[in-house]
Amino acid sequence: MSILATTPESQAFGLKAKIYDDDLQSHGYVAKHTKDLAVNPEAYLAFEALISAITQNMDVRRYELITLAAAQALGSAHCRLAHGLKALRAIDEEELVQIARDYHNAGLSPAEVAMMEYAERLSTDAVAMTDTDTLELRDHGFTDREILDITLAAAARNFMSRTLQAIAAEVDVPTKLSPQLRAALLTPLAQYGAAAKPRHRDA
Structure with missing residues (x-):
């Protein structure tokens, strides 16, 4: 706390x-x-x-996919839950559950998978990244502006997630999240050593 x-x-x-x-x-x-x-x-x-x-030229779906990938890599329960709820504005729950569990096997386009992998890489080992990483995004059809915006969105999530973790902010669980979606959002965090235990919050 x-x-x-x-x-x-x-x-x-x-x-x-x-x-x-x-x-x-x-x-x-x-x-x-x-x-x-x-x-x-x-x-x-x-x-x-x-x-x-950052998002003025980015649709909600893309921003939330980037955010969920970065938050997963950071082990951030705060941002996975908050943006799991926000993602429902652009992604139906059935698809979002699959994405949250394993975006590699959720029927996403190759470009979306590459984008989420990039966000994860930035969030775990940015110092090892090279132009090969950005060229991969370009190979999937992203423009230079889109590549920069993807990078900025993932980096911004690092700023927020790490801030909340560092100050030991309490994790709120939005009551509008179904139990199935909540579990799908949180389960992958175990592999990243996420220790925060969410507190259920009544709306």
Whole structure:
């Protein structure tokens, strides 16, 4: 559990109140990790602005696939669960369960698999990456702008996931996730040594 002293919802004002309200509108409650990050509301909003800039030419499906792959490689229960829910905006649950369990055998296109492998590689051993990695994306038809945006999206997930892990933020389980999808999202994390135990949160 994070040691950070957070602001209760009833006492939030200004930027913190806006951040809390965004969570309420999206999830029906303010996530514990949102309260932790809102200790520095300017940084939180700057991150949101960065994601907006990265995804302005990227569809939701692509962004969420990249995010789920990076979060899996990082062993991030926080981001796997949060973005598992968000991914339902663009991917039906049956397909998403298969992707979450093993995206290599989920019927994805070769380009999508290559993109997710790239996000995993960036998240586990970026120092060993070479132009061979980016050329592989180009061979699958991605433009230079798309390659950069894929890289930025995966790198941004590293920033957020590692921040939440470092401050020991409590993991909220969105109640809108079905038990089947929740299990599919969390089970692969075992191979990466994820230790965070989710706390169920009622909406």
